[in-house]
Amino acid sequence: LQRESEMTIDEKLLDKIKKVLALSASSNPHEAAVALEKATAMMAEHNLTMKDIDRSQIGRAEIKSSQSVSKAKDWEVAFFQMVGQAFGCKVLFRAGRSKDPDYWARYIFIGEKVNVQLAEYTAIHLSRVLLKGRSDFYRKLSDHGWKRGNDLTAELDGFCKGWIQTVSSKVHAFANDTNLQVVIDDYIKELTKSRPTTQAHNRGTGAIGGLAGKEAAASVTLNRPMDRDEQKKIGT
Numbered sequence: 001l002q003r004e005s006e007m008t009i010d011e012k013l014l015d016k017i018k019k020v021l022a023l024s025a026s027s028n029p030h031e032a033a034v035a036l037e038k039a040t041a042m043m044a045e046h047n048l049t050m051k052d053i054d055r056s057q058i059g060r061a062e063i064k065s066s067q068s069v070s071k072a073k074d075w076e077v078a079f080f081q082m083v084g085q086a087f088g089c090k091v092l093f094r095a096g097r098s099k100d101p102d103y104w105a106r107y108i109f110i111g112e113k114v115n116v117q118l119a120e121y122t123a124i125h126l127s128r129v130l131l132k133g134r135s136d137f138y139r140k141l142s143d144h145g146w147k148r149g150n151d152l153t154a155e156l157d158g159f160c161k162g163w164i165q166t167v168s169s170k171v172h173a174f175a176n177d178t179n180l181q182v183v184i185d186d187y188i189k190e191l192t193k194s195r196p197t198t199q200a201h202n203r204g205t206g207a208i209g210g211l212a213g214k215e216a217a218a219s220v221t222l223n224r225p226m227d228r229d230e231q232k233k234i235g236t
Helices: 011-023 029-045 050-055 074-086 113-143 150-174 180-191 207-217 228-233
Strands: 058-064 090-094 106-112
Touching: 011 029, 011 050, 029 050, 058 113, 074 090, 074 106, 074 113, 074 150, 106 113, 113 150, 113 207, 150 207
Parallel strands: none
Antiparallel strands: 058 106, 090 106
């Protein structure tokens, strides 16, 4: 997976305007008026509006799919939506075109900048772990005589879905998510969970893969990325 970013308005200029705007909330009427006048003049000079200032707090990160081109894989969509939800980000899918040199689709995180950065870090890190686990599971199935086809694909997809389901709670804990909607969604999932049937372990149902995915995800851990100041402290 690869990340792509876009150019934004000068960050230093925006920070300066935000600081001046903050002073306009002063309890001192004279100080507030002077600050507001200064902020307004700075925005006019650089052809900026309050909408631009608000939008400057929005971050965006594009991550290249390793599985999808024009049509998204169900388990890959579930993975990115799970990460996006944990960090309060919206997730968009932009299809690629097979005729283009770089034909892979993109998943786009949009949200508050710091949350987008954490979502991006989490998605890139975990996707590598997931794809490695999927590859290892593929080799195990091949060693047991499974041939390429719909049955094998179903089990590989089942592995990914089981892995995502298991790691979801870890991602939400990592994101310190306290959104009540997440709790409600999890409760609904528990209420609507399907009962196991006698056909649960038949070839090609995805059940074998699902159990293997859950087992593989059990040991997954996440560590918050260090900022530059922290890196300097340990001499990196």
